[in-house]
Amino acid sequence: MGIGQGVLTATRRQQTPAPARRRWALLLLLPLGVAISLGFVVPLALLFVKSFETSLGYGQVSGHLTFSSYVTALTSPLYRTVAVNAFEIGGIGTVLTLVLSFPLAYFIRFRLRRGQHTVLLLIMISLFAGYIVKIYAWATILGTYGVINTALQDIGLIRHPLSVLLFSKIAVLIVVTYLSIPVSTLILVGAMQNVDRSLLENARDLGAGGLRAVTSVLVPLSMTGIVASLAYGFVVISGDYITPQLVGGTTGQMIGVPISDQFLSVGDQPLGSALSFLMLAVFVIVYLVLTRLERFKGV
Amino acid sequence: MHGEESIRHDLELLDRAMTRRRLLRGGLAIGGGALALPLLGACASGGSTAATQSSGGSIAGTIDFISYVAYDLKFPLMNKWRSSHGIDLKSTYISDQSEVTAKLTSPAGHGLYNLSSYSAQYAPFYKKLGILTPLDMSKIPNYANSMPFFKSGKIWSEYWNFDGHQWGVPFTWGYDSINYNAAKIKPITKTSDFLLPELKNKFAVADDMLGMILMSAQSLGIANPRGLFTTSQLNQIVAFLTKMKKNARTVASGFGDIVNLYASGEIVANISGFPGMQVLVAQKGITTIRSALPEEGSLSYCDTYFIPAGGNDTASVYAFINECLTPPMQAQEAGYLQAGVTTVNGAAAVAAPNRVYVPYNDVTSLFEKAPLFGLPFSPPAGYASFTDWTNAWESVKAS
Secondary structure: OOHHHHHHHHHHHHHOOHHHHHHHHHHHHHHHHHHHHHHHHHHHHHHHHHOOOEEEEOOEEEOOOOOHHHHHHHHOHHHHHHHHHHHHHHHHHHHHHHHHHHHHHHHHHHHOOOOHHHHHHHHHHHHHOOHHHHHHHHHHHHOOOOHHHHHHHHOOOOOOOOHHHOOOHHHHHHHHHHHHHHHHHHHHHHHHOOOOHHHHHHHHHOOOOHHHHHHHHHHHHOHHHHHHHHHHHHHHHHOOOOHHHHHOOOOOOOOHHHHHHHHHHHOOHHHHHHHHHHHHHHHHHHHHHHHHHHHHOOO | OOHHHHHHHHHHHHHOOOOHHHHHHHHHHHHHHHHHHHHHHHHHOOOOHHHOOOOOOOOOEEEEEEEOOOOOOOOHHHHHHHHHOOEEEEEEEOOOHHHHHHHHHOHHHOOOOOEEEEEHHHHHHHHHHOOEOOOOHHHOHHHHHEOHHHHOOHHHHHHOEEOOEEOOEEEEEEEOEEEEEOOOOOOOOOHHHHHOHHHOOOEEEEOOHHHHHHHHHHHHOOOOOOOOOEHHHHHHHHHHHHHHHHHOOEEEOOHHHHHHHHHOOOOOEEEEEOOOHHHHHHOOOOOOEEEEOOOOOOOEEEEEEEOEOOOOOHHHHHHHHHHHOOHHHHHHHHHHHOOEOOEHHHHHHOOHHHHOOOOHHHHHHHHHHOOOOOOOOOOOOOEOOHHHHHHHHHHHHHO
């Protein structure tokens, strides 16, 4: 194709009417739409219907629709206790994740002159390691005879092992934060890619200190990534049901565990579904609140 | 599976929330397999057919199995037998008995499976749901060699043979024990010992609803064979368990998890457990774990093969059930499932390391001290239901 022909084609493309372009865009999005519908929307809709069905116990349900599962979920002190615990750990863990991953993302984006891609690749590789394997690794590190207790004893800071390091809320917080940092960092690096380095330099030239430049320029311009990171962290951490079981001990129970038990042990699928949807409602509310933060973008 | 994937698989098997039978998967993953392999090697040359009474006719076909991992008995000797008879095995694994209930009672699940298992106490409930098929016992001649407890008597007529039919074939059983590290603490003999201050933060409670509730009931002196508790009694049990949980180091997600906690030195005792844990922990270098049946008593379990209503191609299923009752297969099964076997000749064939799981010399006495408790699926008015039990256990865990 010659240059003239190419220009002609480009011109024709520009001349393609907007409705036609929209049709093409919709056509291209169709496979994704079908995949999301079949893999996400339809199962979610089925689960939603299930949450209104009547449990006959032991895995059986009747088609009679009722709000009873929602009433149980909302009025039972048991679920309230573990939900509060989950949101508490989710909230603190999410903030910790952001506090730790933001500087890391900043360092990768603005301080690393070379090897950015290698570091990002290493972070991604860390995601390939098994979830449960990583939790077990932390159990080993935090244990009575684990690396931390042994080191603290060796340097004379403690005489007896700290039993609070494992099988506690602290243990759950440490592990869930660790598990969330890689994805959070990737999200933040992605958001910071759109921030021109010269804007930070200009802020410094105008007299802002390093911290001021970050809080006044980088944070607002990365707000989309920060919101995404917070939303991701809160959903993943609050909904975790493996970590509390493995390192939470007698005090770290979270709402994911009873939800899982409703499906796997109790056989009350409507109640499990209702609890899941109430969790989802909380997540949506939190997300909507977080998106309000985006108003600060570009301040 | 290789490398990390394999490790991950094992860990997942070990450490998901477990009931006793989920433990079997965990035990299999690290212990049972390792223990069984030498025995499998030793026995692999001993064909099973010599001691088998053949059920006759062509048995080629497909077994569509739904139950716990390992209950399809996929050890080499059984695999060899299946392939030599042209029997395919398609397995669907569950994590709780309620999944069998849900699958077999749903229209979509009807006729999909021709072999499953139930915990003995589920039999009347399953009969009521219409998901059991009366068995043609002429096709399972090896059942005649079962120990007396499994082929006659009160329990037999409640859970396996009632309304004029045989509904299931018991194939594996055991009991819940307490375990402790004899090198670290003095022997624990009672369930109530787990409330003592000297055990504070030193033991694990298993996430085993049935075991914990029934052992607590025994300790409180309020257990009865039908598993019926008033609401007030259930509250007593919850209070007892809550106190125990607050004294514990952790609520372990499964028995496999407890084995790891012994190995890492985090705990010196656990409740509930099973005698095979001595073997599993020994494989991690600690040979001082001991098991005890609590003085107050404990509970037993017995799992039973059955043919779901609507199941087709049953010739291969009957042959499989019959074959698993032969002595060579029973000997393998004991190590593979780390549990007791049900036939007289089978028990005699079990190798010494695998005889620690149940007291074969005194089965009746064991079932007196650790009964096969009934479960309250449809309790009389004023008594807690099975769902109440599960909610009670959830509240203990969340307390």
